[in-house]
Amino acid sequence: MPLTLDDVASHNSFKSCWVIIKNKVYDLTEFLPEHPGGQKVILQYAGRDATHAYEPIHPPGILERMLPAERHLGEITEEARRGLNLDGKGKKMTVDEERVQRAQANKLPIDRMLNLHDLERVARQVLPYKALAYWSAAADDEITYAENSRAFGRFFFHPRVLRAVSQCDPATTILGYRTSIPVFVSGASWAKLGHPLGEINITRGAYATGIIQMISFYASLSSRQIADARGSPDQTLFFQLYKHKDDILAAQRIREVESQGYKAIFLTVDALVAGNRERDNRALFEMEDMERAASDNLATKSGTRSNAAAMVAGGGTAGFYLAGDDRDMTWGKTIPWLRGVTNLPLVIKGIQCVEDAVLAVEAGVDGILLSNHGGNSPPPIEVLYKLRKQRPDVFSKLEVYIDGGIRRGTDVLKALCLGARAVGLGRPFLYAQAAYGEEGVVKTVRIIEREVITGMRLLGAATVSDLVPEMVERVDWQAGTKL
Numbered sequence: 049m050p051l052t053l054d055d056v057a058s059h060n061s062f063k064s065c066w067v068i069i070k071n072k073v074y075d076l077t078e079f080l081p082e083h084p085g086g087q088k089v090i091l092q093y094a095g096r097d098a099t100h101a102y103e104p105i106h107p108p109g110i111l112e113r114m115l116p117a118e119r120h121l122g123e124i125t126e127e128a129r130r131g132l133n134l135d136g137k138g139k140k141m142t143v144d145e146e147r148v149q150r151a152q153a154n155k156l157p158i159d160r161m162l163n164l165h166d167l168e169r170v171a172r173q174v175l176p177y178k179a180l181a182y183w184s185a186a187a188d189d190e191i192t193y194a195e196n197s198r199a200f201g202r203f204f205f206h207p208r209v210l211r212a213v214s215q216c217d218p219a220t221t222i223l224g225y226r227t228s229i230p231v232f233v234s235g236a237s238w239a240k241l242g243h244p245l246g247e248i249n250i251t252r253g254a255y256a257t258g259i260i261q262m263i264s265f266y267a268s269l270s271s272r273q274i275a276d277a278r279g280s281p282d283q284t285l286f287f288q289l290y291k292h293k294d295d296i297l298a299a300q301r302i303r304e305v306e307s308q309g310y311k312a313i314f315l316t317v318d319a320l321v322a323g324n325r326e327r328d329n330r331a332l333f334e335m336e337d338m339e340r341a342a343s344d345n346l347a348t349k350s351g352t353r354s355n356a357a358a359m360v361a362g363g364g365t366a367g368f369y370l371a372g373d374d375r376d377m378t379w380g381k382t383i384p385w386l387r388g389v390t391n392l393p394l395v396i397k398g399i400q401c402v403e404d405a406v407l408a409v410e411a412g413v414d415g416i417l418l419s420n421h422g423g424n425s426p427p428p429i430e431v432l433y434k435l436r437k438q439r440p441d442v443f444s445k446l447e448v449y450i451d452g453g454i455r456r457g458t459d460v461l462k463a464l465c466l467g468a469r470a471v472g473l474g475r476p477f478l479y480a481q482a483a484y485g486e487e488g489v490v491k492t493v494r495i496i497e498r499e500v501i502t503g504m505r506l507l508g509a510a511t512v513s514d515l516v517p518e519m520v521e522r523v524d525w526q527a528g529t530k531l
């Protein structure tokens with residue numbers, strides 16, 4: 049017999065915890081301690097609908113696989129469906145959903161997008177409030193986030209002239225795999241928050257333009273679904289790994305992606321705990337405020353703790369998803385262990401100083417990605433510069449990449465002149481697919497490609513191997529500021 053909302057509502061604690069996901073009711077009481085994301089996050093939805101929290105971050109099929117059949121309690125009534133309104137009929141939209149719908153209807157056509165900032169501007173308009181807060185947030189006062197991009201303004205070119213550049217080829221290889229431009233997608237989680245196809249938009253766009261996609265460990269689609277979306281079995285995908293504290297689980301995951309055709313492991317080492325991302329946390333309160341204002345119910349019920357408060361106390365979106373990670377990884381233990389598990393090339397993602405770059409060489413990895421996770425520590429371009437100055441030998445021993453704040457072809461070229469093999473872009477691909485789906489991803493690559501080729505010609509470089517350190521100078525002042 050179908051269940052009513054009242055039937056579900058009384059099971060609202062750890063003693064008996066039912067939730068509704070896509071009109072079906074599940075008894076999660078015994079599953080709570082086993083949930084990889086922890087109990088707290090589920091308990092916030094105990095006794096009510098969890099579809100919006102569950103859907104974008106769980107690959108399909110896991111309920112069937114992980115929850116015994118007797119815990120699948122059945123459908124909700126027609127009336128309950130109307131009340132929740134997941135099928136859209138007669139549902140009262142939230143203030144934010146109405147705004148998104150208007151923004152989607154009025155967004156500029158894609159051919160008006162001239163640079164990556166234009167694409168980001170559209171994404172900021174069409175994204176749900178919470179998704180934008182999660183994607184755009186950075187640590188504390190977000191100083192390093194802003195500085196990631198600004199830092200490129202301290203590097204100036206010394207172009208060479210009278211060189212033949214009518215044939216200009218920006219193609220290169222990363223770990224031996226061809227890419228049409230020296231740019232790859234840096235894995236960033238939960239693309240479906242911004243578009244129903246999520247990461248698949250990026251996979252298809254990367255195929256159409258010949259670049260390589262690294263997928264996030266916390267992609268909103270399974271690694272199998274993303275692998276299946278490749279344009280051909282030869283399309284190169286890399287896998288970003290958060291190593292689980294349980295070695296057996298971690299090894300299983302690596303072998304799984306290896307068998308799915310992923311060509312390299314990028315081990316992330318700079319996010320053992322979630323940074324303090326206040327923009328993301330504040331968004332939860334702000335959304336509650338918006339709804340209260342719209343419903344003329346401005347008073348918060350005294351004595352009740354809002355859902356937002358519970359979520360923030362749990363560490364916000366990022367806080368939940370790092371719960372199972374190995375916080376005791378070391379050079380001596382983890383890298384040899386990984387080498388024992390897989391023959392895939394190994395790249396360390398999240399190197400933030402010269403000393404660790406040198407340790408990575410000693411550990412014998414295939415590459416390092418200088419990264420501050422999009423905004424937590426010194427700008428990666430500055431780390432790259434120091435590495436070039438202090439330990440130029442490193443560049444001949446492994447491949448060096450950077451990501452963080454790269455938004456222009458000239459940023460790419462500055463990094464390449466200093467010795468980077470290629471650069472990663474994180475947010476720009478999330479934003480582009482949220483704004484225009486696969487087409488947005490293709491547009492992003494085409495814009496960067498045009499800017500890279502223009503820059504190469506003006507620098508006197510016909511191929512990426514013509515880009516050398518002497519073509520870049522670092523100054524102590526910032527472009528656009530008075531001396």
Ligand code: HEM
Pocket residue numbers: 067074076079083084085086089090091093098101102105106110111114115265266368369370371372
């Ligand atoms: C109220 C419902 C739920 C919410 C709000 C929720 C939330 C979350 C969050 C925030 C994470 C990320 C944390 C992490 O992976 O460490 C997560 C992960 C996960 N959850 Fe849930 N969850 C819910 C229900 C479920 C259910 C019913 C299942 C399966 C029966 C499930 C299976 C998983 C799995 C397998 C992961 C790890 C995903 C991965 O490794 O990619 N969750 N969940």
Ligand SMILES: Cc1cc2nc3c(=O)[nH]c(=O)nc-3n(C[C@H](O)[C@H](O)[C@H](O)COP(=O)(O)O)c2cc1C
Pocket residue numbers: 182183184196234235236237264265266288316397419420421422423451452453454472473474475476
């Ligand atoms: C919303 C968001 C989610 C991210 N998720 C992951 C992740 O799951 N794993 C990871 O290694 N890095 C993650 N990153 C970091 C990116 O891989 C990359 O280092 C960063 O986005 C580069 O900076 P950019 O966004 O300025 O290009 C994430 C970044 C953002 C903004």
